[in-house]
Amino acid sequence: MGQIIIVLVYGIIMGFATQAIIENKGYNDNWFWWGFFFGIIALIVAAARPQCVSSIEMNRGLAEEQEKQNELKRKDGRMLQEDGWKCICGQLNASYVGTCSCGRTRADVEDIKKKKEQEQNQAGESERLKQLQQYKALLDCGALTEEEFTAKKKQLLNL
Known part of the structure; x- marks a missing residue:
């Protein structure tokens, strides 16, 4: 009698x-009886089954992932607003961090950015001078009037 009770308790567990x-x-399947009759074997088979992900759960997971991305963007924006800095590698660093994980210091990054801005300004100036020379050539050959040339000159030189 004791053995039957032990077998029943084992089956129920x-x-x-x-x-x-x-x-x-x-899964929404009823596996109680599989576990009751086959014990550890049914337990192993159940554990080996892949995770069932419904479309609702997948959409929920995508929504959660999108919310995480939005939170990171808000955090990045706040970090930059709070005197944080962005490295050339793309890493956002807090204001108290002096060196990025890529090895560049904040001063190095600022110097590189200043040099790029100067190069862009110089490239823009040389482009404006070339355009001004073209307009001058058009003025000399009579294709433009003096007023048109003066207007273009003011526009290009931001006068």
Whole structure:
């Protein structure tokens, strides 16, 4: 009689354990009886089943991922507003960080950015001078009037 009770208790425990595993994996199947009759084998089979992801859960996961991305963007914006700095490698660093994880210091990054701005300004100036020379040539050959040339000159030189 004692052995029958032990077998029944074992079957019930295995049935509930197998059912819990199946429910945690996202299935709605009834595996209690599989666990009750086959014990550890049913438990192993249930544990080996892949995770069941419904389309609702997938959409929820995508929405959560999108919300995480939005939170990171807000955090990045706040960090930059709070005197943080962005390295050339793309890493956002807080204001108290002096060196980026790529090895560049904040001063190096600022120097590189200033040099790029100067190069862009010089390139823009040389482009404006070339355009001004072209307009001057058009003025000399009579294609432009003096007023048109003066207007273009003021526009290019920001006068």
